[in-house]
Amino acid sequence: MNIRLGYVSISKTLDITASKTITYTEYQKHKDINKLNNIIIENLTNLEKIIDYNIKNNIHFYRLTSKLIPLASLKELDFDYIDNFKEYYQRIGNKIKKYNLRIDTHPGEFCVLNSTKKEIVESSIEILKYHYNILDALGIKNKIIILHIGSSVFGKDKSINRFINNFNKLPKYLQDCIALENDDKIYNIKDTLYLCEKLNIPMVLDYHHHICNNDNLNIDDYLERIFNTWKITPKLHFSSPKNNTKKDFRTHHDYINPLDFISFLEKIKHLNTNLDIMLECKAKDEALFKLVRQLKYYDYNFIDETTINLK
DNA sequence: CGTGGTCAAGCGGTA
DNA sequence: TACCGCTTGACCACG
Numbered sequence: 001m002n003i004r005l006g007y008v009s010i011s012k013t014l015d016i017t018a019s020k021t022i023t024y025t026e027y028q029k030h031k032d033i034n035k036l037n038n039i040i041i042e043n044l045t046n047l048e049k050i051i052d053y054n055i056k057n058n059i060h061f062y063r064l065t066s067k068l069i070p071l072a073s074l075k076e077l078d079f080d081y082i083d084n085f086k087e088y089y090q091r092i093g094n095k096i097k098k099y100n101l102r103i104d105t106h107p108g109e110f111c112v113l114n115s116t117k118k119e120i121v122e123s124s125i126e127i128l129k130y131h132y133n134i135l136d137a138l139g140i141k142n143k144i145i146i147l148h149i150g151s152s153v154f155g156k157d158k159s160i161n162r163f164i165n166n167f168n169k170l171p172k173y174l175q176d177c178i179a180l181e182n183d184d185k186i187y188n189i190k191d192t193l194y195l196c197e198k199l200n201i202p203m204v205l206d207y208h209h210h211i212c213n214n215d216n217l218n219i220d221d222y223l224e225r226i227f228n229t230w231k232i233t234p235k236l237h238f239s240s241p242k243n244n245t246k247k248d249f250r251t252h253h254d255y256i257n258p259l260d261f262i263s264f265l266e267k268i269k270h271l272n273t274n275l276d277i278m279l280e281c282k283a284k285d286e287a288l289f290k291l292v293r294q295l296k297y298y299d300y301n302f303i304d305e306t307t308i309n310l311k
Numbered sequence: 312c313g314t315g316g317t318c319a320a321g322c323g324g325t326a
Numbered sequence: 327t328a329c330c331g332c333t334t335g336a337c338c339a340c341g
Contacts (some may be wrong), residue, residue: 021336023318066333104313108333151322168319
């Protein structure tokens, strides 16, 4: 069983970002489309550098920043962020394909598909379309957009029903991309798995969120079913708490606690399935490589720079 | 240069 | 009631 490690959005080693932005207010002041285009080019250029870096270091999967294209989901702005930059997407997409990289996205907190407010649901769908457009422009076959179930206004049951209703109203091409992740405050692994099985969509297990929000559910009872929601290699998120105070527990630490990670590996070992584990740390790729060094110290085998072989 | 206020947007939790 | 954190900050204005 092989376990690949990935990271999110920013490379600390390269110290570049593909998240440069312009605010709506600032853009409205001058309506300078050239400035906007230059930011997009800068982000796409940096994304390509990050992809190159990932290839060079055998990092097989990666989460795109949700801020690649500023203001993209604003309907009233209506600028072309795909066709005008086709050669960038194609060049990056070719590398992704050639090296078989796994790339997914995770919209930010403003994407609430089960909001009680109609306009929030509408803007959430625009955000989903934006994420789809990027994955599509990159030519990614298994498009995965990871969402949380969202709000709990009027209670969990009603909120889950709102999610189902709104999900069913989505165009099929969007439905086919959505995966759900358990969150750290409201929807635990049982709630999330229920929805994923009902809607026949994949579930991303976030182990740290499960520690934060579990209602005494035992993860061992759910692992197999969670992994079975996937037609491709199951994906997980792993992170360590910033510190143990109530206030900071949910916040991600700069690095992974290697002993926590090892105890998790031992927990999933018997399932004998390949997994992709995304590390969510402030130190990004540096945290990934630090964990790799620590795991090697504890005698774990690697088949390349970032892939653990578990026996 | 460094820093402080600000940014299109939701929501729940904490002090 | 206000502020914080999350998607995992970056911008401009000001000194």
